Structure formats: C-alpha cells, structure tokens
Amino acid sequence: MPVEIPVEKWPGRVLEATIGATAAEGGTRSRVVKVGGENTLPFMLTDGEMPNPPRIAMEVLDRYPEDWSPLLLEAWGDAARDPAQWAKAAEDAGADLVLLQLSLTRDGGKPTTAADARAITRAVLQATGLPIMVFGPGQVDADNELLVAVAEEAAGERIVLGICEEKNYRTIVAAALASGHLVNGRTAMDVNLAKQLNILIADMGMPLDRIIMDPTTAGLGYGIEYGYSVMERLRLAALQGDKMTQLPMLVTPGFEAWRQKESKVGEGVPASWGDWRERAILWETLTATNLLLAGANVLVLRHPETVRRVRAFIERMMAK
Amino acid sequence: MALTGLQIYKLLPQTNCKECGYPTCLAFAMKLAAKQAELSACPYVSEEAKAQLDAAAAPPIRLVTVQGPGHKVSVGNETVIFRHEKTFYNPPGLFVRVKDTTPITDIQKAVQEAMGYSVVYVGMILHLDGVAVEAASGNPDTFAAAVKAAREATDRPLILIASDPAVMKAGLAAADDTRPLLYAATAENWQEMAALAKGAGVPLAVRADSLDGLAELTEKVGGAGVQDIVLDPGVRDPAGTLVTLTHLRRLALKKNFRPLGFPVITFPGEGAADAIEEAQLAAEHIAKYAGFIVLDRFSPAMAYALLAWRVNIYTNPQEPIKVQPGIYEINNPKPDSPVMITTNFSITYFSVANEVDGSGLPGWLLVADAEGMSVLTAWAAGKFDAEKIAKTVKTTGIEERIAHRKLIIPGAVAVLMGEVEEELPGWQILVGPREAVDLPGYLKLWSVN
Numbered sequence: 001m002p003v004e005i006p007v008e009k010w011p012g013r014v015l016e017a018t019i020g021a022t023a024a025e026g027g028t029r030s031r032v033v034k035v036g037g038e039n040t041l042p043f044m045l046t047d048g049e050m051p052n053p054p055r056i057a058m059e060v061l062d063r064y065p066e067d068w069s070p071l072l073l074e075a076w077g078d079a080a081r082d083p084a085q086w087a088k089a090a091e092d093a094g095a096d097l098v099l100l101q102l103s104l105t106r107d108g109g110k111p112t113t114a115a116d117a118r119a120i121t122r123a124v125l126q127a128t129g130l131p132i133m134v135f136g137p138g139q140v141d142a143d144n145e146l147l148v149a150v151a152e153e154a155a156g157e158r159i160v161l162g163i164c165e166e167k168n169y170r171t172i173v174a175a176a177l178a179s180g181h182l183v184n185g186r187t188a189m190d191v192n193l194a195k196q197l198n199i200l201i202a203d204m205g206m207p208l209d210r211i212i213m214d215p216t217t218a219g220l221g222y223g224i225e226y227g228y229s230v231m232e233r234l235r236l237a238a239l240q241g242d243k244m245t246q247l248p249m250l251v252t253p254g255f256e257a258w259r260q261k262e263s264k265v266g267e268g269v270p271a272s273w274g275d276w277r278e279r280a281i282l283w284e285t286l287t288a289t290n291l292l293l294a295g296a297n298v299l300v301l302r303h304p305e306t307v308r309r310v311r312a313f314i315e316r317m318m319a320k
Numbered sequence: 321m322a323l324t325g326l327q328i329y330k331l332l333p334q335t336n337c338k339e340c341g342y343p344t345c346l347a348f349a350m351k352l353a354a355k356q357a358e359l360s361a362c363p364y365v366s367e368e369a370k371a372q373l374d375a376a377a378a379p380p381i382r383l384v385t386v387q388g389p390g391h392k393v394s395v396g397n398e399t400v401i402f403r404h405e406k407t408f409y410n411p412p413g414l415f416v417r418v419k420d421t422t423p424i425t426d427i428q429k430a431v432q433e434a435m436g437y438s439v440v441y442v443g444m445i446l447h448l449d450g451v452a453v454e455a456a457s458g459n460p461d462t463f464a465a466a467v468k469a470a471r472e473a474t475d476r477p478l479i480l481i482a483s484d485p486a487v488m489k490a491g492l493a494a495a496d497d498t499r500p501l502l503y504a505a506t507a508e509n510w511q512e513m514a515a516l517a518k519g520a521g522v523p524l525a526v527r528a529d530s531l532d533g534l535a536e537l538t539e540k541v542g543g544a545g546v547q548d549i550v551l552d553p554g555v556r557d558p559a560g561t562l563v564t565l566t567h568l569r570r571l572a573l574k575k576n577f578r579p580l581g582f583p584v585i586t587f588p589g590e591g592a593a594d595a596i597e598e599a600q601l602a603a604e605h606i607a608k609y610a611g612f613i614v615l616d617r618f619s620p621a622m623a624y625a626l627l628a629w630r631v632n633i634y635t636n637p638q639e640p641i642k643v644q645p646g647i648y649e650i651n652n653p654k655p656d657s658p659v660m661i662t663t664n665f666s667i668t669y670f671s672v673a674n675e676v677d678g679s680g681l682p683g684w685l686l687v688a689d690a691e692g693m694s695v696l697t698a699w700a701a702g703k704f705d706a707e708k709i710a711k712t713v714k715t716t717g718i719e720e721r722i723a724h725r726k727l728i729i730p731g732a733v734a735v736l737m738g739e740v741e742e743e744l745p746g747w748q749i750l751v752g753p754r755e756a757v758d759l760p761g762y763l764k765l766w767s768v769n
C-alpha cells in the first residue's frame with residue numbers, strides 16, 4: 001500500500017548568524033561559526049534543510065569556580081584556574097565556541113575593572129582560535145562598564161556580547177554596534193517576552209542576523225518542559241514567517257543541569273538516584289539532547305564528557 | 321477525526337421520516353455532529369454507514385493496552401503533535417529486555433532489579449513498566465521457561481519477542497492469563513502471528529522496513545481480526561527514528577490515515593553503543609512519539625533520568641503541577657525555628673522541602689500562591705512580589721506560631737528585600753541562597769538572634 005509521506009514545507013526560515021572573524025574578515029579567529037539558517041523543524045531534513053548543525057559552546061570563567069560540582073572541577077583540573085588555559089582546554093575538548101563569563105569581583109573581593117576585563121578577553125582570544133562570546137556578571141552597572149571595554153578590546157572579532165535583558169540592553173547593544181559584534185538577549189520562558197526584547201534590540205539598529213536569543217530553559221526534572229515548549233513555539237512561529245522570532249536560539253543546559261542536586265552532589269541523595277558520575281553526565285547530556293529536539297542552535301555546556309556525547313548525537317542527527 | 325453534520329447527513333437515509341425524533345435527517349445529523357444524539361435513534365441507517373460513522377468517531381491513534389497481573393500500560397490515543405497544542409496523554413511504556421539465552425536465575429535477578437526499581441520525584445513514585453522477553457534461542461521450551469521466569473518475577477506486563485510463530489506460541493502459553501504484546505508480525509509470518517494474537521485476544525506488533533510495507537501489514541492483520549496493533553517501522557538510528565515517527569504522527573493526526581493510526585514501539589539500545597547513548601535515543605523517543613520503548617540496559621541513574629523526563633514531557637502544559645499554598649512544617653519546627661517562603665510550583669516546593677528535610681533542621685516553609693510558577697518565573701510575571709509575600713505571611717497565621725519576626729526569601733528575588741520590609745513592618749527580611757541545594761548550609765548558620 002503506497003503511503004504518501006507527509007512533507008511539511010514552511011514559508012519562514014531562521015536567520016543565519018556568523019560568529020567570529022578570520023584574518024580575511026578583520027579578526028584573528030582560525031575559523032568562523034555559523035548558526036541557524038534552517039527552514040525546517042529540528043532535524044526534519046526530509047522537510048527542509050539545516051545548513052548548520054547546532055553548535056556547542058563551553059563555559060569558561062574568569063576566576064576559579066569554587067562553587068561548581070567537584071566532578072566539574074576534577075574534569076578541568078588546573079586549567080580552571082586560568083581563563084586562557086581553560087579556553088584552550090575547551091577547544092581541545094571539542095567546543096565550537098568559548099563562552100567567557102566575567103565575574104563581579106576578582107579573587108580577594110576587589111571588583112573586576114574594565115582593565116581586568118580587557119586583559120582577560122585579550123588572553124582568551126590569544127589562547128584559542130575559536131570564536132568567543134563574553135557575558136557580563138549580570139549586574140547592570142558592572143555589565144555596562146565591563147562589556148563596553150570588552151567590545152572595544154575585541155573590535156573586529158565578531159564576538160557575542162551578553163546578556164541583554166529588558167532591564168538592561170541599550171549600552172550592550174550600542175557597544176556591540178560600535179565594534180561590529182553580535183548580542184545575546186535573554187527573557188524568562190515566554191514567547192512574547194522573547195519577541196519583545198528582539199524588537200527592542202532591533203529598534204536600536206542592530207541587524208536581526210546579529211542577535212541570538214536565549215528563551216531561558218531549565219534542567220531535566222526542574223521545569224525543562226516549560227522551556228522546551230516555549231522553544232518549540234518560538235521555532236514554529238519562525239517557520240511560519242514571524243520575523244521577530246527568526247533568530248537562532250542559545251540555551252544553557254550546562255548551567256541548568258549542574259546547579260541541580262542530581263548533578264552537583266554525590267552524598268546525601270537517595271540510593272535510587274544511582275551512580276553519581278553516571279547520573280551527572282546523564283543529567284547534562286539529556287538536558288542538552290532534549291533541548292536540541294526543541295530547536296536549540298547553541299548549547300552552552302560544562303563537562304567535556306557531555307560535549308563528546310552531545311556532539312556525537314548531533315553528528316548522527318545531521319547524517320544524510 | 322470528527323465528521324461535520326453535512327458529511328454525516330450524506331450517510332443517512334435522507335427520507336425525513338422523523339422516527340428519530342427530529343424533523344429531518346439533516347437536523348438529526350447536526351445533533352449527531354454536536355454529540356447531542358445517538359446514531360441508534362435512527363432505525364434505518366445502513367450497516368455500511370454505521371461502520372463509517374464508528375470509524376470516524378474512533379481516535380486517530382488507537383489506544384493499546386498490555387497487562388500483567390498487577391499493572392497495565394495503555395498507550396496511544398494522542399491528539400497533538402506538539403505538547404503545547406493541548407497535552408500528551410499516555411506516557412510511553414518503558415520496558416527492559418531480557419534474552420532467553422541468559423540463565424534463568426540471571427533473568428529472574430535482572431527482572432526483579434529493574435521491576436523493583438522505584439524513585440520518588442516531586443512526590444510521585446515512578447517506576448519502569450514491564451519486561452520484554454526475547455527468544456534469542458529460537459527454541460520454544462527455552463523461550464517458555466524464560467517467559468515463565470519473568471512472569472513469576474514481576475506482576476508487570478510483558479512483551480514477547482519472537483519471529484518463529486511456534487516459539488511465540490510456547491511463550492504466549494507461559495505468559496498465563498496476562499495480556500502481553502506479541503512482537504512481531506512480518507511479511508513472512510503475519511498469518512500465524514495474527515492467528516495467535518486473535519486467539520489469545522492480545523495486541524500484536526508489526527514490523528516492516530517501509531511505511532508502505534507497514535500499512536500493508538496492518539491491513540492484513542486487521543483483516544485477520546486483530547484490532548490492537550503496534551508499529552515498528554524498522555528504523556534504529558536517532559535521525560531516521562525522529563523523521564519516521566514524526567511522519568507516522570502526522571499521518572495519523574493530520575491525514576487521519578487509518579492503516580498507520582497505531583502506537584509505535586522503539587528499541588533505542590539497538591541504535592546505541594553504550595548506556596548513555598541509549599538514554600539519549602530513549603529520551604528522543606519519549607519526546608517524539610514512541611508508545612513502547614524497549615531498553616537493553618538498566619541502571620538506576622538512567623531509569624531516574626528517563627522517568628523524570630517522561631513526567632516532564634507528559635505534564636499537561638495547561639495545568640502546572642501545583643501544591644497547596646500554606647504553612648508546611650518540616651522536622652517539627654518550634655517557635656524559634658526559621659521561616660522560609662517559596663512558590664507553589666511543585667518542583668520548586670519539592671526542591672526546597674527536600675533540602676530542608678534532608679538537613680535534619682526544623683523549619684517553617686511558607687508556600688505562596690504563585691499560580692504554579694517557579695520563583696523567578698513568578699517574579700517576572702508579577703505573581704511573587706513583595707505584596708504577595710506579605711499577604712502569604714499575614715494570611716497563613718504564621719505570626720501566631722513563631723516567637724520571632726524573621727523571614728527568609730529566596731536568593732533569586734533578593735531585589736525584593738526592601739519592598740518586603742516595607743510591606744511587613746516589624747519583620748526582618750533575610751536573603752536566602754539562590755539554589756535550594758545550598759539551603760542546608762545556610763540553615764546551619766541561622767540563629768534566631
């Protein structure tokens with residue numbers, strides 16, 4: 001009995017964003033990373049095309065993350081004590097992008113200055129050939145001061161500056177515009193809030209193909225289904241032709257999974273949770289895998305083993 | 321898919337004899353479409369029309385049930401492609417495979433371990449659903465002995481895996497009076513398999529490597545009298561599975577294509593090199609349209625992660641799981657014990673309550689009515705602001721039960737501190753940790769003075 005395959009063609013397409021610039025493009029990256037560009041639901045390659053596979057970014061902190069899970073600290077070892085070394089290690093671990101996360105203070109408690117931020121950014125750019133993203137500490141004044149300096153320092157490198165939020169995006173967007181960078185905007189798990197922020201950023205003159213959106217998600221078992229469905233709805237809207245949703249999506253399964261007890265700690269948990277290391281890797285890996293199915297274009301991860309797992313899955317999903 | 325009044329009218333006698341109690345066949349058809357009348361009210365409707373109307377009323381994906389002596393699993397009956405469109409209804413059954421080439425005592429041990437497993441997640445006790453026994457030996461007696469061992473080791477349903485009908489027959493007899501799923505009928509053996517399934521009144525899986533072949537098979541076994549069918553489209557890699565299962569869901573829901581309107585069975589272990597990869601494939605199948613999932617590996621960590629994910633995906637998006645707002649007493653709190661506040665989103669509540677409980681320290685946990693949202697989401701939506709926090713403190717009557725006036729608010733809403741102090745004169749507002757996991761450490765340092 002011949003069955004007619006129900007192919008779905010969509011009128012819309014996700015914009016393609018280019019992160020990083022090689023020497024030919026005025027930067028110093030060894031390659032650029034393109035994200036987005038699909039005109040189909042995730043991995044439905046019988047309906048349309050995904051010119052770029054989802055990409056993996058690894059989080060690199062500007063100071064030793066004392067409060068991270070011992071499993072992560074063990075995996076990174078001494079590299080985690082120096083952002084430049086850490087960025088190199090992330091590249092070796094198979095990352096496509098490095099996400100440099102700036103802190104509010106230095107070791108010892110002194111506030112991070114614009115000069116610190118410049119020096120750290122420079123060191124990371126020298127240590128890795130990967131395109132980078134730089135996120136501020138998440139406090140309005142500090143973000144504005146540090147990210148303006150970072151934008152200047154990295155002029156020509158087409159980095160992603162973040163995080164733009166509704167309460168604070170103007171300075172970051174202006175800095176990105178002035179130095180030819182992209183921005184990442186984050187909203188709280190809501191389709192309309194995501195659209196609104198994209199509109200606000202675009203209204204400042206930022207081309208849509210230089211905006212990445214983070215609709216916010218949650219870890220496996222901790223409300224991931226809300227983020228998952230918001231992402232599915234945003235992606236469907238994009239494919240149906242809604243311009244202000246046609247941006248690549250970045251999510252942070254590493255952060256979400258590793259702050260949960262399931263990944264973070266090995267003691268004082270029910271025996272039914274099983275082996276700690278296995279559970280921790282599973283938690284981050286499945287959080288990431290599930291968000292890929294909802295349309296994630298950039299996954300920010302923390303453990304090298306997860307990167308290997310998620311990359312292998314992406315490769316299998318993209319295989320023709 | 322429901323028919324319109326006009327479509328139903330075309331199937332009626334169109335004589336307007338009024339015996340149904342309505343002035344015209346059209347009026348009756350309209351009532352039928354609105355589900356306000358029963359077809360049996362018309363004495364003249366033809367058998368053929370009746371069959372067509374029944375078929376139209378049937379769900380686009382058939383509900384298929386397997387049953388053991390103590391538990392049953394029903395899958396199918398789904399109505400949407402994306403969970404936000406309404407909800408997913410019947411979570412896929414998670415089965416663990418054992419092979420009859422394994423020594424009987426090891427089969428029993430494996431079955432007991434996997435079926436005895438349970439984990440508590442947001443107040444629910446979660447477990448796997450059943451056992452798939454495979455006739456790897458090809459021998460009827462060996463298979464029957466393995467099925468019997470599994471059957472005695474668990475009261476959960478079974479899936480019987482055999483390609484030789486004679487072997488299947490022996491296994492089916494050993495499954496006693498339970499209702500296993502038989503896997504699988506193929507182009508080669510479908511007649512005997514269908515006869516077995518029909519004779520025992522149990523569901524039958526069909527396997528073919530193309531949707532064309534699959535539809536052909538379901539028509540054949542359906543014609544042989546088997547109604548409860550499960551599909552295996554033969555794909556094992558994650559990309560092909562996603563595409564094929566999406567096509568099947570679309571065909572059933574959007575095209576109302578009856579020959580493929582059945583739940584699907586998947587075998588993630590057959591497309592994976594190790595446990596974590598198998599878990600990734602199984603997670604995909606949970607999100608994207610499997611009805612039965614047969615796992616080749618079992619470990620507590622893997623089971624926990626997949627069971628939690630299954631609950632997440634099958635949670636009704638229209639109704640967040642909430643807990644009752646109010647005062648929750650943890651570890652027998654006294655008048656000088658700390659008071660904390662959080663929202664009534666169940667995951668938030670359980671994360672906080674579990675941490676306080678696990679710390680062994682006494683505490684009062686106030687739960688605000690934040691419409692089932694987590695702390696940050698509720699705060700962003702204006703459902704967990706200073707006013708709501710103050711109102712919760714005042715209306716729960718906590719003030720009469722404690723001897724101090726200190727309230728710990730979640731670190732994620734530290735910005736609310738000043739406002740809450742204004743709303744609650746006489747109270748001291750303390751900012752707790754951002755994450756529940758850090759509460760025990762925080763509470764250890766807490767003192768009423």
Ligand code: SF4
Nearest residue numbers: 336337338340345362
């Ligand atoms: S009883 Fe049947 S034939 Fe007569 S009016 Fe009603 S629907 Fe028409």
